[in-house]
Amino acid sequence: MSHPCGARVSRFTAPLLFGLIGAGILVALGTWQMQRLDEKLGILAQIESRISGPPEPLPVVVSPADQKYQPVALQGEILPAEIRILVSRKQVGAGYLIVSPFRTKDRLILLDRGFTRAENKDAARTSGPAEVVGNLHWPDDRNSATPENDVDANIWFARDIAAMAEQLGTEPLLVVARKIDPQDPDIEPMPVDTAGIPNDHLQYAITWYSLAVVWLGMTAYYISRQRKTGET
Incomplete structure (x- = not known):
C-alpha cells in the first residue's frame, strides 16, 4: 500500500521541476544580458575615448x-x-x-x-x-x-x-x-557621440529577471492550489 505523503510529493515533482528549470533559463538569459551590458559599456568607453582623442x-x-x-x-x-x-x-x-x-x-x-x-x-x-x-x-x-x-x-x-x-x-x-x-550664430554643432548607439541590455536583463520571479510565483501558486485541492 502506497503512502499518501509519497504520492503527494510525486504529484508536485513535475510542476516543481518545470518551475525551477524555467526560472533557471530566465535567470541565465538575464545574466547573459548583464554580460552583454559590460561588453557594450566597454565598447562605448572606447568610442568615447576615440572621439575625444588628439586630432x-x-x-x-x-x-x-x-x-x-x-x-x-x-x-x-x-x-x-x-x-x-x-x-x-x-x-x-x-x-x-x-x-x-x-x-x-x-x-x-x-x-x-x-x-x-x-x-x-x-x-x-x-x-x-x-x-x-x-x-x-x-x-x-x-x-x-x-x-x-x-x-x-x-x-x-x-x-x-x-x-x-x-x-x-x-x-x-x-x-x-x-x-x-567663426561659428554661424544660427547653426548649433551636433558632434558625434555615443548617445545614438543602442544599449538596452540592462532593460532586457531586468525583464528576464522579472519573468523569472513571475515564473516562480506562478509555480508556487499552482502547487499551492494543487495541494489544497488534494486536501479537500
Missing part, C-alpha cells in the same frame, strides 16, 4: 571601419553651397542639419556644420575661412522607412555620403564639427 591628419586612403570617429582639426574655407537634412530634436522640433563643402589645402570634403531651426532654413550662412575641430563619421541614417531624398527641393532625409559628395563635388568624406571658428 589626426585627414586620411589619404579611406577606411571607414578603421577611421570612424577619428578626430581631426582642420583649417580651410567653408564654401557657400549646402545640403539640408531634415531632422527633429527633442524639445526643439523640426530643423535641418547643414552640410557644406569645406576646402582644406588641396582637398574638398563634406562638413556637417550642425543643426538649424526650421525657420532658419533659407537664412544666409556664414562662409569663408574657418577652423574646424570634429570627427570623421559614416552615419547610418537610412533604414527601410526613410524616404528618398528630394534633391531638387534640397530636402534630404539621410546623410548619404556618396550622394552628398556627388551633389557638392567633394570627396566622399564627412567631418562632423564639434567646434567651428
Whole structure:
C-alpha cells in the first residue's frame, strides 16, 4: 500500500521541476544580458575615448571601419553651397542639419556644420575661412522607412555620403564639427557621440529577471492550489 505523503510529493515533482528549470533559463538569459551590458559599456568607453582623442591628419586612403570617429582639426574655407537634412530634436522640433563643402589645402570634403531651426532654413550662412575641430563619421541614417531624398527641393532625409559628395563635388568624406571658428550664430554643432548607439541590455536583463520571479510565483501558486485541492 502506497503512502499518501509519497504520492503527494510525486504529484508536485513535475510542476516543481518545470518551475525551477524555467526560472533557471530566465535567470541565465538575464545574466547573459548583464554580460552583454559590460561588453557594450566597454565598447562605448572606447568610442568615447576615440572621439575625444588628439586630432589626426585627414586620411589619404579611406577606411571607414578603421577611421570612424577619428578626430581631426582642420583649417580651410567653408564654401557657400549646402545640403539640408531634415531632422527633429527633442524639445526643439523640426530643423535641418547643414552640410557644406569645406576646402582644406588641396582637398574638398563634406562638413556637417550642425543643426538649424526650421525657420532658419533659407537664412544666409556664414562662409569663408574657418577652423574646424570634429570627427570623421559614416552615419547610418537610412533604414527601410526613410524616404528618398528630394534633391531638387534640397530636402534630404539621410546623410548619404556618396550622394552628398556627388551633389557638392567633394570627396566622399564627412567631418562632423564639434567646434567651428567663426561659428554661424544660427547653426548649433551636433558632434558625434555615443548617445545614438543602442544599449538596452540592462532593460532586457531586468525583464528576464522579472519573468523569472513571475515564473516562480506562478509555480508556487499552482502547487499551492494543487495541494489544497488534494486536501479537500
